[in-house]
Amino acid sequence: MGIKNNKSFTLVELLVAVGIVGLMLPSVFNIFFTIIRQQLILVAFTEMKQQGDSAQRNIKNLLQNRAAFITDITYGQLDFCPPLTTPTPVFSSSLYFKDRDGVRVLLYQEPITNRIASDSAAPHTYYLTTQSVVVSDLGFTCYHVNEFTPPIVSAHYTVSKSTAFKDITLPYSFSVKLRDY
């Protein structure tokens, strides 16, 4: 009397199992990649916001607390800012100013790594953003509302970051009135 031991799967059972797994796997991977994508975008937005806010804070502090005169590119002409016109005076990609002690400071967009940089005559270069984000469209302008008040400096820039799924950007635009004028 022989004992028949049916321990193996049949071909049909295997095909059904593989079919079900094959149907489920794309959905599982789709969910997985959606979560990864969302996480990357969230991290990118957080990073961009930190960098953009930090640069804005630093530029405002620098101008409010240190700038005495906005100058031309040669640092020769003091108080370079024209009266306010409509539209606002033309934006340029850099800003030159002197502090109360005559120290020259330049704010500009570093062209190779696309960071916002601050140069002072020492010479010292400080970067106001890191290379983890790209800064573009940096612009400055300044104007006097009337001849007796300190000039107002307006600035704008765009912070962007590429993720594997999406390029995202945050625009910044702000103004600051000089205190040390």
Next chain:
Amino acid sequence: MSIKKSFSLIEVLIFVTILSMFLVAAASIITVSMRQNTIKVNTIKAVHYNEQLSEWISTEKETEWGLFITRGTPAGNTYCFPTDALDWSLPVIGNPLDLVTGCSSTLENKYRRFATVTTIGSPVARVEVIIHSDWQEAGNTYKTELNTVYTLWE
């Protein structure tokens, strides 16, 4: 003689029940996590829109205080700011802010943004500005607010 070592119905039912409980729990965690991520990203954007408007209003105040204070009233004037091109051209009705009408969700086709300007004192000594952005997400309304007080000397 044939020996078939198959599972009983009870065993299969218990297995399927445990597996389905696990799957339902995992699916709900994933759904909540994905929704929270989306809300976080949208909140960052909404906060940025608020701050963008706050900076612009601050420039308005710096440029001409006398004109700036005419934008508000002691009861509060509400303005809608539907695009990145900011101006005071769209006053809307609605106070408190949750009842604003006439301001559409045009920013990214998702956010609507408005601000209430309230003057304090006579003559005006301070101006309080409440900036509000809100958006719809999965049937819920989310909002962020930014409250700033402006004075002539600051």
